[in-house]
Amino acid sequence: MNKASETTQPKQVVLGSITGVYGVKGWVKVFSHTNPMTNILNYKHWVLRQDGRQQTIEVDQGRRQGKGLVAHIAGCDDRDIARQYAGAEILIAESELPPLADDEIYWHQLEGLEVRTADEAGNELLLGKASHLMETGANDVLVIKACKGSLDRRERLVPWLLDQVILEVNPEAGFIRIDWDPEF
Known part of the structure; x- marks a missing residue:
């Protein structure tokens, strides 16, 4: 062909x-x-x-x-x-989805992004990759699954709270930066 x-x-x-x-x-x-x-x-x-x-x-x-x-x-x-x-x-x-404002993102665009946090010394840690978001009523929850190179093999559930827990979403660079204790 x-x-x-x-x-x-x-x-x-x-x-x-x-x-x-x-x-x-x-x-x-x-x-x-x-x-x-x-x-x-x-x-x-x-x-x-x-x-x-x-x-x-x-x-x-x-x-x-x-x-x-x-x-x-x-x-x-x-x-x-x-x-x-x-x-x-x-x-x-x-392409059939309606266009979004500059500060908006569709949930499916988060899937597969690396989720990163920092330890107490400021070293960047890879927690895993975004699997999906769940609606819980109170706030949405980001489900993070372990991946190659992640800190451990745990699945994490992190509240989707912009500017509190979710610090940066950068789909172009392939990551989400969060403020989250990796032991939690």
Whole structure:
């Protein structure tokens, strides 16, 4: 294959997942990572990733249902057909996300960044890499997983408190600097 015929896939972002079926007319239950959760319904074309395969579907309806969301996939009017989508991740091209202000960052942009702190002598320590953020209600929490070169093999949960714990976020340089006792 020559380079002219190669196609590059746009970078994709996981917005949520399909967790099950709803009703008998082809609706699915949706778990959303967007904030607010209904923002996932603003995207009418979803790429579903499941078992190593991807397919693009069109969402023709969606709404809140109880504490969650439900959506209808165009052309899917049967519960048994809808069931095949259960467990699929919902992705979109990163380029479809709305632009951010200069001081904002999407959570997915933090994943994989090195997380660094300093010891009492001011020596820089690598705690690990940012895995993801969790919402806890009080404040968001950064999950840090050990990586090659990290201080130890521990997983750490650090509150996402800007200017208190989170001192610097530099995705271009690949790191997050925090004020955190490595023994905690």
